[in-house]
Amino acid sequence: MYEFNGKVAIVTGAGSGIGRSVAQLYAQNGAKVVVSDVNDEGGAETVRLIEDAGGEAAYFHADVSNPSDCEALVQFALNRYGRLDFACNNAGIGGESNPTGNYSIEGWNKVININLNGVFYCMRYEIPAMLQNGGGSIVNIASILGQVSFANAPAYVAAKHGVVGLTRNAAVEYAKSNIRVNSIGPAFIKTPLLSVLESDENLMNMIIALHPIGRLGQPEEVAELVMWLSSDKASFVTGSYYAVDGGYLAQ
Numbered sequence: 001m002y003e004f005n006g007k008v009a010i011v012t013g014a015g016s017g018i019g020r021s022v023a024q025l026y027a028q029n030g031a032k033v034v035v036s037d038v039n040d041e042g043g044a045e046t047v048r049l050i051e052d053a054g055g056e057a058a059y060f061h062a063d064v065s066n067p068s069d070c071e072a073l074v075q076f077a078l079n080r081y082g083r084l085d086f087a088c089n090n091a092g093i094g095g096e097s098n099p100t101g102n103y104s105i106e107g108w109n110k111v112i113n114i115n116l117n118g119v120f121y122c123m124r125y126e127i128p129a130m131l132q133n134g135g136g137s138i139v140n141i142a143s144i145l146g147q148v149s150f151a152n153a154p155a156y157v158a159a160k161h162g163v164v165g166l167t168r169n170a171a172v173e174y175a176k177s178n179i180r181v182n183s184i185g186p187a188f189i190k191t192p193l194l195s196v197l198e199s200d201e202n203l204m205n206m207i208i209a210l211h212p213i214g215r216l217g218q219p220e221e222v223a224e225l226v227m228w229l230s231s232d233k234a235s236f237v238t239g240s241y242y243a244v245d246g247g248y249l250a251q
C-alpha cells in the first residue's frame with residue numbers, strides 16, 4: 001500500500017484494460033481519481049468499481065487527440081479536486097496492421113494523433129497544473145514497441161518510440177521542479193486491445209511464445225509499477241523506461 005491520501009490523479013483511457021487497473025489502484029491507495037476516456041460506458045463502469053470499493057472518482061470524457069479536450073480534462077481535475085499530483089497518460093490504440101509501404105495515411109495519422117500527440121497534449125496541460133502545487137509524477141504508458149520493432153505496426157512503433165523520447169525530454173526539463181516523468185513498456189497484456197487476436201488461436205499461441213515467462217501479462221501487473229513510480233519511493237527515478245514484459249526484451 002502507498003499513502004496517496006489527499007493526492008489527485010488523472011488516468012486517460014481509464015474505461016478499460018490497463019487504465020482501469022491503474023485508476024482502481026490509485027483509488028485503493030487513497031488518491032482521488034479523474035477517470036477519463038472516450039468510452040463513456042467503460043469510464044462510468046470504472047468509477048462504479050472504484051466507488052463500490054470505497055474510493056473516490058469522477059468521470060470526464062476526453063479524446064486525447066484533441067488538445068482542447070486535454071486542457072479541459074486538467075481543468076476538470078483542478079475544479080473538482082483542487083490540485084493535480086499524478087497523471088498516467090495511458091490512452092492508446094493498436095491501429096491497422098500493414099507494412100510501411102501499404103500503411104494508410106489516415107491510419108498513420110490516427111495512431112500518431114492518439115498514441116503520441118495525445119501524450120504531449122496531456123503533459124502540456126498537466127505540467128503547469130502540477131507546478132502550481134509544487135510538483136508531481138507523470139507515468140506515460142509506452143510499450144515494448146517503444147524499444148524494438150514489430151512488423152506491420154509502423155505507426156504504433158514510431159508513436160511508442162516517440163513517447164519514450166518525449167518522456168525523457170520532459171523529465172530533464174522538470175527535474176528541478178519536482179516533477180518526475182517516466183515511461184513503462186508493457187509487452188502483450190490481456191486487455192480488450194488484444195481482442196482482435198483472440199479468435200486466432202495459432203496467432204495467440206505465437207504471441208504467448210514471444211514471452212519467456214510463457215503467458216500474457218495482466219493489467220494489474222502494469223498498474224503496480226505505475227503506483228511505485230508515482231510514489232515517493234521512486235523519488236530518485238525520472239526519465240526512465242521500465243519494461244513489464246515477462247522477459248520479452250531480454251532475449
Ligand code: NAP
Nearest residue numbers: 013016017018038039063064091092143188189191192193
Ligand atoms: P484498451 O483495453 O483498449 O483500453 C484503452 C482505452 O483507451 C479504451 O477505453 C479506449 O476506448 C480508450 N481510447 C481509445 N482512443 C482514445 C482517445 N482518443 N482518447 C481517450 N481514450 C481513448 O487498451 P489497453 O491494452 O489497456 O492499452 C492501454 C495502453 O497500454 C495503450 O497506450 C496501449 O498502447 C498500451 N499497451 C498495451 C499493451 C497490450 O498488450 N494490451 C501492450 C503495450 C502497451 P475504446 O474502447 O472506445 O477504443
